[in-house]
Amino acid sequence: MNQLKLRTQLETFLLEDIGDQDITSQSIFPSDKAGKGVFIAKAEGIISGSEVIKAVYHLLDPSIEVVAHKADGERVTSGEKIADVAGPITHLLTGERVILNIIQRMSGIATITNQCVEALNDATIQICDTRKTMPGLRMFDKYAVTCGGGKNHRQGLYDGVMIKDNHISFAGSITAAVESVRGQIGHMVKIEVETETKEEVLEAVAAGADVIMFDNRSPEEVREFATYVPETSVTEASGGITLENLASYQDTGVQYISLGFLTHSVQALDISFQRGQ
Secondary structure, three states, X not given: OOHHHHHHHHHHHHHHHHOOOXXXXXXXXXXXXXXXXXXXXXXXXXXXXXXXXXXXXXXXXXXXXXXXXXXXXXXXXXXXXXXXXXXXXXXXXHHHHHHHXXXXXXXXXXXXXXXXXXXHOOOOOEEEOOOOOOOOOHHXXXXXXXXXXXXXXXXXXXXXXXXXXXXXXXXXXXXXXXXXXXXXXXXXXXXXXXEOOHHXXXXXXXXXXXXXXXXXXXHHHHHHHHOOOOOOOEEEEEXXXXXXXXXXXXXXXXXXXXXXXXXXXXXXXXXXXXXXX
């Protein structure tokens, strides 16, 4: 993750939670009283966000020691240590909730992404995310996807063109939309077009789309539509694909499957913070 963006986001999260002070911890413990803590997994999954533990604590107090036992992308089982920390008790407790909120979500995303990769079980197809992330958390969400073995789709509206059904409707046609975009963007920016029918696929191909998405299509339709796309273009399937039916998209000839539920319907991985020994 970009260190400047990471620090900026974490500062915002800490300020939201702390406000003027952690009135509970600061009322109980002297500022110089030291202690130890440990982050422990309470369920099996894939870890993501170990860097966040150190980054949050070092914003609060650079003297806090953080020893990571699990690297991002590693599998953890219930009861395993993720990290040991040591430093002023007030700061250990003040940063606890912000850290847990972030790494539980990130590890949940990494875990479901890994489950999808394993369920698909097709090395010719990459699992990727979408823009369906929580505002303010996109950097964390998308990084977590990579920890689970997935790939990132575009980061935002600024780094790739994606012509969807509403763009096509307002523009009048796929051809008109692509031609208009080509006249505006530089040669480094790729154009993706969302399609739902054979006719739309063929029009997108003729218009010179770099990436062609098959939207809400069955495995049989994806397999058929992929044959109409030249090797110079990239293919993607999205919509209506779940963990339960993902395996049916094996060997369809598509190169990417984008899944919104990786980030918009997150089940956090259970992680706790406890006093260390």
